[in-house]
Amino acid sequence: MTDRVYPSAKPTTNGTRNGTATTPAAASGAAATGTPSFPATKAQLYGAARPAYRPQPKRHRYRRSCCCSCCLWVTITLIILILLVAIAGGILYVLYRPHRPSFSVSSLKIQTLNLTSSQTLVTNINLNVITRNPNKELVFYYDPITVTVTSGDNDDVNVGAGSFPSFRHGTKNTTELKGSIKGNGQELDDASASKVKSQLKSKSGLPLKIKLETKVKVKMGAVKSPKVRIRVTCEGIKATAPTGKKASLASTSNAKCKVDWRIKIWKFTF
Numbered sequence: 001m002t003d004r005v006y007p008s009a010k011p012t013t014n015g016t017r018n019g020t021a022t023t024p025a026a027a028s029g030a031a032a033t034g035t036p037s038f039p040a041t042k043a044q045l046y047g048a049a050r051p052a053y054r055p056q057p058k059r060h061r062y063r064r065s066c067c068c069s070c071c072l073w074v075t076i077t078l079i080i081l082i083l084l085v086a087i088a089g090g091i092l093y094v095l096y097r098p099h100r101p102s103f104s105v106s107s108l109k110i111q112t113l114n115l116t117s118s119q120t121l122v123t124n125i126n127l128n129v130i131t132r133n134p135n136k137e138l139v140f141y142y143d144p145i146t147v148t149v150t151s152g153d154n155d156d157v158n159v160g161a162g163s164f165p166s167f168r169h170g171t172k173n174t175t176e177l178k179g180s181i182k183g184n185g186q187e188l189d190d191a192s193a194s195k196v197k198s199q200l201k202s203k204s205g206l207p208l209k210i211k212l213e214t215k216v217k218v219k220m221g222a223v224k225s226p227k228v229r230i231r232v233t234c235e236g237i238k239a240t241a242p243t244g245k246k247a248s249l250a251s252t253s254n255a256k257c258k259v260d261w262r263i264k265i266w267k268f269t270f
Helices: 024-032 042-049 059-096 190-201
Strands: 102-115 121-133 138-142 145-151 157-164 167-169 173-182 206-220 228-239 256-262
Touching: 102 190, 102 206, 102 228, 102 256, 121 138, 121 145, 121 157, 145 173, 167 173, 190 206
Parallel strands: none
Antiparallel strands: 102 121, 121 173, 138 167, 138 206, 145 157, 145 206, 157 173, 206 228, 228 256
């Protein structure tokens, strides 16, 4: 009776299986069939620990390119608008030849101008101002005009205030504005009071500055512009205190009035 030979159940050791050496071809065959080899190779160890590479989408470049393109289009739009406004202004200037209105002080009659014992300035002045529109095609529409009369190097002495009514200023027209200036009962300090007293008694008189402020709208044919602030400053006026009940006339021969347009853009005034 022959003896049966059974295979050994021991695992392979050092590349041998049941005492027989395992060739590389057999090892590759085992890997292909899914049977892991022991011990694990370096490739198997590093491959198991290393995460799979997943490329990330590049979103920052897309956002940056959108911002750059928006800024570029906004800049181009602003440049085009500025060019259109400049072209329209040039056409209007050629067609209408606009000029600023002129102002001058024709008369300043002082009824009362003195200091009380409490150093309060009492004022009652009649003011006449002439304004001229030299344009052939432009009509000005004025809002009520506020009038302020001051004195001093820094306009620190408020002589009085008044107003002119609103009016329409036609083409090639001259209009005379008449108003009354009243003091607001300002109490002066010692230095200002003594200076005002000495100037009122002197031959040169008290220097006065007149400011007119209002808003004006310009009509060009059938087109009306938005309202624009205007300021008129008149200097070179000398006033003397009246004697008795007779009013005195201030010297206005050297008076000069300057017209400034006050254009406001956002928070800035030019």
